[in-house]
Amino acid sequence: MSDFVEGLIYLVENSDEVLYHFRGHLELVVVAELAALAFAIPASILAVRHDRIKKVVLGLGNVGQTIPTLAILALALPLLGLGFWPSILGLWAYAILPIIVNTVKGIENVDEEMVEAARGMGMTDWEILRSIQLPLALPVIFAGVRTSIVLVIGTAYLAMFIGGPGLGVMVVGGIQAYDWAQVIAGAIPGALLAIGADLSLSRIERYLGGDGGIDDTTVAA
Amino acid sequence: MITFEHVTKQYADGTVAIEDVSFTVEEGTTTVLVGPSGCGKTTTMKLVNRLEDPTEGTVYRDGTPLSEFDRIDLRRNTGYVIQEIGLFDHMTVGENIATVPRLNGWDEDEIDARIDELLELMDLPPESYREQHPPELSGGQRQRVGVARALASDPDVLLMDEPFGALDPITRESLQDEFLKIQAELDTTILFVTHSIDEALKMGDRIAIFDVGEVVQYDTPQAILDEPKNEFVEDFIGSDRPLKKLKVTQVEDVMSPPTEEVATAGGVADATAPVQSDGGSTVSPLEPTDTALSALSRLVASEDGRLPVVEDGDVVGTVSDEDIRRSNAGDKP
Numbered sequence: 020m021s022d023f024v025e026g027l028i029y030l031v032e033n034s035d036e037v038l039y040h041f042r043g044h045l046e047l048v049v050v051a052e053l054a055a056l057a058f059a060i061p062a063s064i065l066a067v068r069h070d071r072i073k074k075v076v077l078g079l080g081n082v083g084q085t086i087p088t089l090a091i092l093a094l095a096l097p098l099l100g101l102g103f104w105p106s107i108l109g110l111w112a113y114a115i116l117p118i119i120v121n122t123v124k125g126i127e128n129v130d131e132e133m134v135e136a137a138r139g140m141g142m143t144d145w146e147i148l149r150s151i152q153l154p155l156a157l158p159v160i161f162a163g164v165r166t167s168i169v170l171v172i173g174t175a176y177l178a179m180f181i182g183g184p185g186l187g188v189m190v191v192g193g194i195q196a197y198d199w200a201q202v203i204a205g206a207i208p209g210a211l212l213a214i215g216a217d218l219s220l221s222r223i224e225r226y227l228g229g230d231g232g233i234d235d236t237t238v239a240a
Numbered sequence: 241m242i243t244f245e246h247v248t249k250q251y252a253d254g255t256v257a258i259e260d261v262s263f264t265v266e267e268g269t270t271t272v273l274v275g276p277s278g279c280g281k282t283t284t285m286k287l288v289n290r291l292e293d294p295t296e297g298t299v300y301r302d303g304t305p306l307s308e309f310d311r312i313d314l315r316r317n318t319g320y321v322i323q324e325i326g327l328f329d330h331m332t333v334g335e336n337i338a339t340v341p342r343l344n345g346w347d348e349d350e351i352d353a354r355i356d357e358l359l360e361l362m363d364l365p366p367e368s369y370r371e372q373h374p375p376e377l378s379g380g381q382r383q384r385v386g387v388a389r390a391l392a393s394d395p396d397v398l399l400m401d402e403p404f405g406a407l408d409p410i411t412r413e414s415l416q417d418e419f420l421k422i423q424a425e426l427d428t429t430i431l432f433v434t435h436s437i438d439e440a441l442k443m444g445d446r447i448a449i450f451d452v453g454e455v456v457q458y459d460t461p462q463a464i465l466d467e468p469k470n471e472f473v474e475d476f477i478g479s480d481r482p483l484k485k486l487k488v489t490q491v492e493d494v495m496s497p498p499t500e501e502v503a504t505a506g507g508v509a510d511a512t513a514p515v516q517s518d519g520g521s522t523v524s525p526l527e528p529t530d531t532a533l534s535a536l537s538r539l540v541a542s543e544d545g546r547l548p549v550v551e552d553g554d555v556v557g558t559v560s561d562e563d564i565r566r567s568n569a570g571d572k573p
């Protein structure tokens with residue numbers, strides 16, 4: 020318990036340092052998540068249309084989650100060197116699966132009769148996607164995004180191993196220096212960020228019509 | 241006008257849904273496709289707006305092969321009530337109805353007015369229903385919205401796949417009656433699917449009776465009842481064929497010329513006045529467009545063997561159970 024208190028004291032006394040790493044952490048999360056969204060949503064839409072693409076896309080997403088993030092980071096090393104962007108690559112690979120699984124599932128679970136009615140009334144595939152499938156799938160897609168964000172917040176601690184920014188710098192540095200106060204001071208903001216993100220996103224999800232519950236999303240399709 | 245010419249549809253998995261089907265739906269009339277489950281009714285319907293294309297044969301719209309139409313344009317000009325209704329749950333009733341007008345680029349003002357007009361027509365007051373979502377509606381209300389949505393952009397052709405299926409008999413009956421009235425005001429060519437022979441006889445100007453994959457008989461309700469083509473049709477109509485016939489026969493087709501007796505002795509004034517039935521309730525006089533069945537039921541209830549038929553205050557004929565019996569036997573007076 021005293022370690023925890025010392026951690027809090029460290030946090031207050033070194034608030035500038037903590038804030039700096041926190042901001043780095045946040046940057047990793049935001050950039051990786053945006054990149055994941057930019058890839059996963061269009062890929063999922065294509066996947067729903069074409070069975071062959073679906074296999075490839077889901078396969079890629081699964082690989083991205085199965086290979087340990089550290090391994091991806093290591094693999095990115097010779098390619099991108101050290102620092103921010105290789106870290107983004109690793110986190111991105113980790114973030115896409117939940118979004119893909121949920122977007123595909125969400126679109127596929129839209130009642131076939133609504134799609135059939137829409138097609139019968141003369142909507143094009145694109146119009147059906149935009150005004151029927153995506154709106155109805157939105158809560159499920161959003162649940163995937165929520166899972167993905169929470170995962171990335173945790174995984175971003177590893178970025179420091181390939182020279183990336185973030186709270187991992189404090190935690191790993193603290194471990195190496197046997198400075199438990201620093202470790203805890205680095206861990207607390209990440210934990211709060213994850214919990215806060217999860218709570219507020221699940222609230223939005225409920226507003227969108229989802230259940231906002233404990234996620235059942237990473238079960239691969 | 242819709243024409244099927246030797247149309248065969250085989251699905252990718254090898255199922256032959258319909259084989260060598262030919263018939264014509266005349267402009268402004270209602271043709272009912274009726275038959276047991278899985279006999280190819282929905283498939284036939286989907287060929288009309290090119291949700292499916294025939295593997296052999298041709299479907300024409302006003303003489304032009306459908307393959308010359310753009311699928312999307314064709315569908316936007318064809319009303320379609322799918323078997324499962326398929327209302328969009330995330331949209332309001334109003335937005336659902338607005339779907340095709342929006343696709344066709346109508347003004348929002350026009351669309352607004354049209355939504356209200358259709359909701360009135362379907363007996364769903366716009367003030368209470370426009371902003372509701374489909375999951376909040378009853379089955380009967382959803383079916384009405386489905387029909388309103390299909391009518392929205394005033395299509396030349398209306399496809400209705402069991403639009404009143406899955407309803408209790410009373411709601412079903414009243415929707416049928418309402419739709420018959422609406423239909424009389426539209427000059428839409430309607431293709432109507434049902435698996436109920438009663439509904440077919442009631443709704444159709446013409447009926448196509450399907451057995452698995454083929455049209456067994458295509459005729460007017462009267463002709464089908466008079467001369468069922470084979471045992472399948474006979475079985476499909478059921479053992480109460482005479483009663484069904486009375487339902488599609490009008491009084492004016494069976495009545496005898498007015499007799500001296502009724503016209504004078506009873507007096508026109510008497511004949512046109514409501515009569516007291518045995519049950520104690522008053523029954524208004526028969527009109528030429530009443531069904532033979534209702535004439536018969538009034539004959540049974542009244543003490544007279546012969547009832548006057550009245551049109552615009554004049555006695556235009558009389559009906560006895562003899563007249564009805566004779567018409568049911570096939571020969572008209």
Ligand SMILES: Nc1ncnc2c1ncn2[C@@H]1O[C@H](COP(=O)(O)OP(=O)(O)OP(=O)(O)O)[C@@H](O)[C@H]1O
Pocket residue numbers: 251252253255256257276277278279280281282283284323435
């Ligand atoms: N997309 C499809 N692929 C393969 N077979 C199909 C397809 N759609 C329908 N069928 C088959 O074609 C036959 C006719 O089906 P259809 O839906 O036209 O029948 P229906 O008369 O409308 O039946 P119901 O009264 O049950 O609605 C059935 O054997 C059905 O299984």
Ligand SMILES: [Mg+2]
Pocket residue numbers: 281282283323401
């Ligand atoms: Mg069907």
